Amino acid sequence: MLAIDVHQLRKQFKVQKNREGLKGALKDLFKREHTEVMAVKDISFQIPQGEICGYIGENGAGKSTTIKMLTGILVPTSGKLVVNGFIPYKEREKFVQGIGVVFGQRSQLWWDIGVIESFRLLRKVYRVEEADFRRRLDELVETLQLQELLNRPVRKLSLGQRMRCELVAALLHNPSILFLDEPTIGLDIVVKTEIREFLKRLNREQGTTILLTTHDLQDIEALCSRVIMLDDGRIIYDGGLEELKSRWGKGREVQFQFTEPVALEPLSALTEGLEVRWSLDNDLTAKVWIPREMNVSEVLSRVVGKREISDIKIFETNTDEIVREIYQSGSAEAPRDLSSLTDDAAGEKEPVKAGAARP
Numbered sequence: 237m238l239a240i241d242v243h244q245l246r247k248q249f250k251v252q253k254n255r256e257g258l259k260g261a262l263k264d265l266f267k268r269e270h271t272e273v274m275a276v277k278d279i280s281f282q283i284p285q286g287e288i289c290g291y292i293g294e295n296g297a298g299k300s301t302t303i304k305m306l307t308g309i310l311v312p313t314s315g316k317l318v319v320n321g322f323i324p325y326k327e328r329e330k331f332v333q334g335i336g337v338v339f340g341q342r343s344q345l346w347w348d349i350g351v352i353e354s355f356r357l358l359r360k361v362y363r364v365e366e367a368d369f370r371r372r373l374d375e376l377v378e379t380l381q382l383q384e385l386l387n388r389p390v391r392k393l394s395l396g397q398r399m400r401c402e403l404v405a406a407l408l409h410n411p412s413i414l415f416l417d418e419p420t421i422g423l424d425i426v427v428k429t430e431i432r433e434f435l436k437r438l439n440r441e442q443g444t445t446i447l448l449t450t451h452d453l454q455d456i457e458a459l460c461s462r463v464i465m466l467d468d469g470r471i472i473y474d475g476g477l478e479e480l481k482s483r484w485g486k487g488r489e490v491q492f493q494f495t496e497p498v499a500l501e502p503l504s505a506l507t508e509g510l511e512v513r514w515s516l517d518n519d520l521t522a523k524v525w526i527p528r529e530m531n532v533s534e535v536l537s538r539v540v541g542k543r544e545i546s547d548i549k550i551f552e553t554n555t556d557e558i559v560r561e562i563y564q565s566g567s568a569e570a571p572r573d574l575s576s577l578t579d580d581a582a583g584e585k586e587p588v589k590a591g592a593a594r595p
């Protein structure tokens with residue numbers, strides 16, 4: 237069974253227009269004018285159980301709107317949507333038992349009471365058996381090292397501590413799908429790494445499916461084998477991270493650590509005739525940028541043997557740059573070019589009841 241199955245999903249928002257001036261305001265009183273904003277434009281994708289998939293795109297691309305539809309908070313304008321075997325907005329009560337949600341910017345914990353009290357309340361909300369709750373809580377508290385925090389009120393926790401508690405809150409009922417919206421936002425690198433490790437382990441040991449929205453491409457690199465990229469409400473890429481890099485990556489950088497001080501000119505002379513770019517990090521360290529189509533060994537062979545080298549590191553193009561590159565090439569060219577990669581084959585269109593956001 238698929239964890240998430242989406243066909244031709246669309247979300248259109250009706251936005252009220254404000255007319256200018258007093259006259260306009262008076263007219264607005266009687267008859268409001270509306271415009272429509274199409275936040276998600278007929279997207280299709282399938283996510284098998286046990287996958288960690290990154291859902292990325294610039295601000296306003298439609299990520300949150302999709303997640304809200306997938307978690308049953310918003311009703312789609314049209315399209316087909318099955319998550320964990322349920323239609324999220326229709327079968328909400330049964331549906332939420334099987335999913336966990338963490339919104340990095342919002343908390344599902346009660347601000348003024350001890351963390352453990354929030355967990356106990358959530359146990360009741362999700363109707364988890366006491367024994368199961370205890371077992372699960374012990375496990376999570378141990379892995380995320382929350383022992384000392386359990387009796388503190390949430391408002392007294394640091395952001396990193398709070399995020400770890402949010403994860404526990406989202407996982408107490410043992411959901412098979414976890415939706416994460418910017419889970420590492422604002423966290424320092426140590427906590428980010430801890431959270432990534434925890435998510436990897438959760439996926440490996442329990443087979444939890446994870447859909448992850450993030451602006452932090454390190455999250456994607458660390459966790460996701462697949463990336464869905466959204467631009468202006470449409471999917472412009474759906475595929476492997478490696479494939480994304482090889483299609484759009486702009487080359488590699490090799491860093492040399494020399495045993496004796498070096499300067500730019502003699503280094504450039506070594507690679508004369510090759511389209512590479514040298515830069516110095518410090519006296520002993522230099523980097524050379526190599527275009528993707530060139531073989532790294534071509535450059536290495538020119539340098540090794542001529543200079544004494546104590547260390548070599550090869551850096552792949554950073555995904556951040558790739559994404560920027562795709563955006564810059566614009567939604568006009570990129571989607572056409574990438575359409576063969578997206579799983580956007582015209583699925584049957586099955587309109588569902590349009591409606592407003594649920595409270």
Ligand SMILES: Nc1ncnc2c1ncn2[C@@H]1O[C@H](COP(=O)(O)OP(=O)(O)OP(=O)(O)O)[C@@H](O)[C@H]1O
Nearest residue numbers: 249251273275293294295296297298299300301302
């Ligand atoms: N309730 C709403 N009413 C009207 N327009 C909306 C509503 N929610 C979102 N939009 C619009 O839909 C588009 C997509 O917004 P959405 O929040 O899904 O983007 P996003 O990719 O999550 O962006 P971000 O990274 O900034 O969170 C935007 O143009 C936004 O202004």
